Structure formats: C-alpha cells, structure tokens
Amino acid sequence: MYILSDIICAWRAVVLWNRDKRVITILLFFILGNIIAAGSALVVDLSPLFNPSIHKDKPRGHALIMVGTTLGINLLCTGLIGWKAWCALYAYSSLL
Numbered sequence: 437m438y439i440l441s442d443i444i445c446a447w448r449a450v451v452l453w454n455r456d457k458r459v460i461t462i463l464l465f466f467i468l469g470n471i472i473a474a475g476s477a478l479v480v481d482l483s484p485l486f487n488p489s490i491h492k493d494k495p496r497g498h499a500l501i502m503v504g505t506t507l508g509i510n511l512l513c514t515g516l517i518g519w520k521a522w523c524a525l526y527a528y529s530s531l532l
Contacts, residue, residue, distance in 0.1 A: 438502070439470055442509045449516040459516060466512065470505040477502055 446463040453459045477499065 445513040449513040466509045473501045
C-alpha cells in the first residue's frame with residue numbers, strides 16, 4: 437500500500453515539473469528501491485512458513501529499509517513540489 441502512495445506522490449511531482457527527465461529518473465530510482473525493499477520484506481516474512489527452522493524473532497532490518505525508502509521518496513517529492521510552489525509565488529508576487 438505504501439508503494440501506491442509513493443507512486444501517486446511521485447506522479448504529482450512529475451506533473452508539476454513538466455515531465456522533466458531528471459526528476460523522472462531520480463524518482464524511478466527511489467520507487468524501484470522501494471519495490472525491491474518491499475519484495476525482500478515479503479520474502480523474509482514468508483520464509484518461516486516454508487522453512488520452520490527459521491525463527492521469526494531474529495533481528496531484521498528490512499522494515500527500516502522500507503521506512504527509509506518511503507521517507508526518502510516523500511521528502512524528495514515534497515521538496516520538489518514545494519520548490520515549484522515557491523518559484524510560482526515569487527514569479528507571481530510582482531503581479532499582486
């Protein structure tokens with residue numbers, strides 16, 4: 437579910453930046469990292485079902501990776517959207 441919200445946030449930033457290739461490339465890199473982190477978390481969480489010798493109480497860092505990628509995408513998108521809003525405010529402030 438987090439992946440869908442990150443994609444929507446990235447789509448908003450891409451639309452505001454007029455589909456700039458640099459923005460698309462950076463956001464795709466983060467989204468692919470998020471998808472890979474979610475896939476690895478799914479494998480780690482389901483592995484005790486198929487191999488009972490694996491204990492679920494072992495420390496895992498995949499949740500931290502997923503939070504980090506989601507946080508990174510949201511911070512980047514918020515920064516990109518905020519920068520465009522700031523530039524638009526500065527550009528149109530002379531008309532007011």
